[in-house]
Amino acid sequence: MSIGQAAQRSGCTVATVRHYEDEGLLKAIGRAPNGRRVYGWPDIHRLRFVRRCRDLGFSVDDVRSLLGATDAPSPDCLAVRDMAVAHMKRLRVMRAEIDALEQSLSSLANTCNEACAIGRSPACTIVEDLGATASG
């Protein structure tokens, strides 16, 4: 298969496929006599694996580790699970941060909504509030 087909079948862009190769995530990719890359189904599966892991939010470095765990003669599924669990922790932290940001923004917006309900009011403190170094 050409890189274009590989990209299509793996859900990557052509540039991304080349990038993953540069990053060493793929096993040696063959070359046709004309110099073009040639992909087989195992390569496609590997690309899909990488793509899916990235979609799940794992970093390329994480994916490298995940591939290491799955490349072993008998895949180390416990290691994979642990990375999944670790990633869930990060996600929970991110969500907490997002929730806090939304809170702050919401109260900021409300400041203005109340003060400027009728029209723009000089009593609106949204700008000052934005500058105030509060908890957050």
Add this chain to the structure above:
Amino acid sequence: MSIGQAAQRSGCTVATVRHYEDEGLLKAIGRAPNGRRVYGWPDIHRLRFVRRCRDLGFSVDDVRSLLGATDAPSPDCLAVRDMAVAHMKRLRVMRAEIDALEQSLSSLANTCNEACAIGRSPACTIVEDLGATASG
């Protein structure tokens, strides 16, 4: 004030303060005869404003706009509010994505937890599941 003091009082690093200047977020910063930057309280307030907006998740470009709205003779608080509301939308999208990721990871981890409850089992499909191009 020196850049070090300005950094400390605004909650930025020295490098960040220089960076914001490069980005044009600060008004002309004075220089001492020895070439060092000199900051006044208005500069500190501005830095704090920028820092707080960044902490709230606005991009530097957003901050530029926010500064534009607040620099006006009479600050355009409605514009500020609108940007806050727009940003809240983005945050909600991000949270939805995070929730979805957590779901997927959770079900992945459960796959392994169940199959490998006693010990590592060849029946565990976590690796295959990771490779499967599912909805997500």
Add this chain to the structure above:
DNA sequence: GTGCATCCTCAGGTAACATGAGGATCAAGC
């Protein structure tokens, strides 16, 4: 005057690709 802290200006690194330049090759149609 001897350190150590702080400052200066570049330049390059980070993450994960996207985009474009400049050029070769392929497949299809005439």
Add this chain to the structure above:
DNA sequence: GCTTGATCCTCATGTTACCTGAGGATGCAC
């Protein structure tokens, strides 16, 4: 056989918001 458009190649640079370090000047304390 030739043109045309799609695809491929490599290499370089852009993106975001800074961080880090090189190499050197200055300031302050003892």
